[in-house]
Amino acid sequence: MELIRTKKELGALAGLRRDRGLALVPTMGALHAGHLSLVELAAAHGAPVVSIFVNPTQFGPEEDLDAYPRDLEADLRALRPLGVEAVFAPDASEMYAAESGVRVRPGPRAECLCGAGRPGHFSGVLTVVAKLFNLIRPDAAVFGRKDAQQFLVIDQMTRDLDFPVRLIDAPLVRDPDGLAMSSRNRYLSPSERERALCLSRSLAAAVETVEGGQRSAAAVERELHKGMADADAVEYAECRSVPDLRRLDELSGRVLIAVAARVGPARLIDNTVLEVGPDGAAEAGLSATEVE
Numbered sequence: 001m002e003l004i005r006t007k008k009e010l011g012a013l014a015g016l017r018r019d020r021g022l023a024l025v026p027t028m029g030a031l032h033a034g035h036l037s038l039v040e041l042a043a044a045h046g047a048p049v050v051s052i053f054v055n056p057t058q059f060g061p062e063e064d065l066d067a068y069p070r071d072l073e074a075d076l077r078a079l080r081p082l083g084v085e086a087v088f089a090p091d092a093s094e095m096y097a098a099e100s101g102v103r104v105r106p107g108p109r110a111e112c113l114c115g116a117g118r119p120g121h122f123s124g125v126l127t128v129v130a131k132l133f134n135l136i137r138p139d140a141a142v143f144g145r146k147d148a149q150q151f152l153v154i155d156q157m158t159r160d161l162d163f164p165v166r167l168i169d170a171p172l173v174r175d176p177d178g179l180a181m182s183s184r185n186r187y188l189s190p191s192e193r194e195r196a197l198c199l200s201r202s203l204a205a206a207v208e209t210v211e212g213g214q215r216s217a218a219a220v221e222r223e224l225h226k227g228m229a230d231a232d233a234v235e236y237a238e239c240r241s242v243p244d245l246r247r248l249d250e251l252s253g254r255v256l257i258a259v260a261a262r263v264g265p266a267r268l269i270d271n272t273v274l275e276v277g278p279d280g281a282a283e284a285g286l287s288a289t290e291v292e
């Protein structure tokens, strides 16, 4: 497994790209089993390459850029057994020559949910993903369904700017008690972690009501809010259409049920994607053609 720290060294990927094609997994490090599942999925689509980069342009001025966990050695240890061909782990100065520069402006899918509460966040995400696509030139890129809106915003950029990359969304990985895995879970004390379970529990209850026949988005959203009383502040709890993230009155077709809340020092997100029909509902993915 090769550790690449500079853009110049990325030339080493040419042979792999030619032989097997490259499947990129972009991450910010502090890897957990959710990230590793993306790497395993990537390996089915090409030679897996993982980027580890805490991208400053996607953090707001009041956010946790400095506190964000970084442990490159542990990350490399976790990736080595997975057949990863290369890890690209540049410094911020390698990726961004100057504080201000050209940024990608996201499309309308970025306006709601996390985009509403984190101004500039998706512009930073798209800017770094566009740079990674140009630098690594992967054939496929794998993103987690945990960040469902992020996947859909990147999907819109990839189509609108004609990046020749196939996007694959990977299922959300949870701890055994249901908490969605996140590098930010490290910020939680044991009692905060217990309270954080209200996100996954309220989502599971919402899914049950939809499976039971509830089709009113407002009723589901009311249930979600009620279920998250243990959070310190609920940022949103909404049902949106997939892929365009429009507000819904009635639930039908592919639907994203998404929540964000602050528990102690951590801002946490969780979601479920459902395919809702007249007679039932089943978990679904985000890609136009689903790949598992």
Ligand code: AMP
Pocket: 026, 027, 028, 029, 034, 035, 038, 142, 143, 144, 145, 146, 147, 170, 171, 172, 173, 174, 180, 181, 182, 183
């Ligand atoms: P991050 O390091 O948080 O930027 O995440 C890197 C990638 O891993 C993104 O595509 C995330 O959606 C994905 N990811 C993070 N947590 C999970 C999880 N619990 N399950 C699946 N994918 C995840």
